[in-house]
Amino acid sequence: MITEFLARSNFTWTDVQEPETEDFERLSSDFSLPYLLVQDCLRPEHLPKYEESEEGGHFLMMRSFDNDSHHHDTSVQELTRKIALFINENRLVTIHRVELPFLVSVADKTKKSDFPKTLHGLIHQVIISIIRTYDVPVLRLQDLYDGFEHEILAKKNEHLSTIRIYHFRRQTFVLKRILKQTNDSLYRAKDFWSEHPSMLQDLRENIDQLYFQLDEISSNFEHLFELHIALNDQRANSVMKILTVFSSILLPLNFIASFYGMNFDYLPGLHSQSALMILTAVMVFITIAAVWFFRRRGWFNTARE
Structure with missing residues (x-):
């Protein structure tokens, strides 16, 4: 399904959700997007990356956190949703399989105001909304760590569940990996942001903030786990x-x-x-x-x- 999210005199934003065969053909003909590249971007195993086409267009693969994921999900495909951004001189095309409410929210805000005034500003808002989807899982992991800390230091549970520990460590690792690769992809796209370096800096700072929070949680948990082992040895x-x-x-x-x-x-x-x-x-x-x-x-x- 192809939806015109925003149409202004100097740029447009078209959103494509769960594209079908006829949508691929229209994207290739009307928007001059490579047919094979559009099909390839929907493969679930893709990680964040940036590419520049021979025609001068830009392709940015991003992943947003899936709020419908379960606490026992541990893979990239289970925890995140893929979204592809195709950019040329005056058009942004976003392609994804499932409905992403944060994109609709960005579209509604831009329709109600004159901001952003440029295509770069719109792309900045879209990417920021993708990054902000990781706020909730980071806070949830922090709460899980606080729970582990209370159980261990208060000696309420001498035998922690290995399944819980595995899910916690795996989810932390996956989110750190996605944020790290997203940051690297934005850095490789620095030429695209050459006229708007402050926007690129803002995006990378938001990613770094989340990454450092996850890194601190991961590091603290490793020390806490070592303390848990030492306490068990002391009891033995x-x-x-x-x-x-x-x-x-x-x-x-x-x-x-x-x-x-x-x-x-x-x-x-x-x-x-x-x-x-x-x-x-x-x-x-x-x-x-x-x-x-x-x-x-x-x-x-x-x-x-």
């Missing part, structure tokens, strides 16, 4: 310390019991009536001495902590 060491304390207390008692449990007739005190009382007293003394020793060393307190 505490358990081992408790086992060591009780083993040390029982070891001499087991030795005495094993010694007098041997099948021999001649053992010290074996036939003595007072041997049982003496051995019992010795075992109680050893137990009390071991408990006093470990308590004095603070091992019981450390285990409880």
Whole structure:
């Protein structure tokens, strides 16, 4: 479906949603767009890129975040939607498969005002609206990180879900990758923005801001995950310390019991009536001495902590 979003004396904006065969032919004939390039731009695996045609036109592939994506989506195709921008001297053509509300919003704003006055200004507004779609997922990832931090530091959950960790790290990586390649694509298009360097700078600064936020979240999570592993190791060491304390207390008692449990007739005190009382007293003394020793060393307190 081809829609004329904006028509002014010095430039026009045409939007194409889910193009069909006849739309490809019209784009090729009426808008002088390469037929094969238009078909190729709809392939789902494309990442952000910039190309300049031999006829002097410009082609910019962008990806916006898909607000309908699920929390368990982890691939580029699942998390983002592709949008192609074909630019010539006085025309912008945007092509995409599904409806993108932010494009409609930009079109409505431009129709109600005289701004932007140039094609570059319009393209700047369109790209800014694409970049701004990443605000929500970045904030959501920040909230997820805060949740992980609370669970780990408050010791409410000693065993974090590996699935949650995988989804979090994968989504962070994918968004960083898309923003990085978008920034690189805009840099390669610097000749297109040669007369409007401030617009290009504004676009790259907006991308850098989101990228640095994601990079900070990713870095903080790696440190937090290392802390989580260290805390689990500390808990394991505490358990081992408790086992060591009780083993040390029982070891001499087991030795005495094993010694007098041997099948021999001649053992010290074996036939003595007072041997049982003496051995019992010795075992109680050893137990009390071991408990006093470990308590004095603070091992019981450390285990409880």
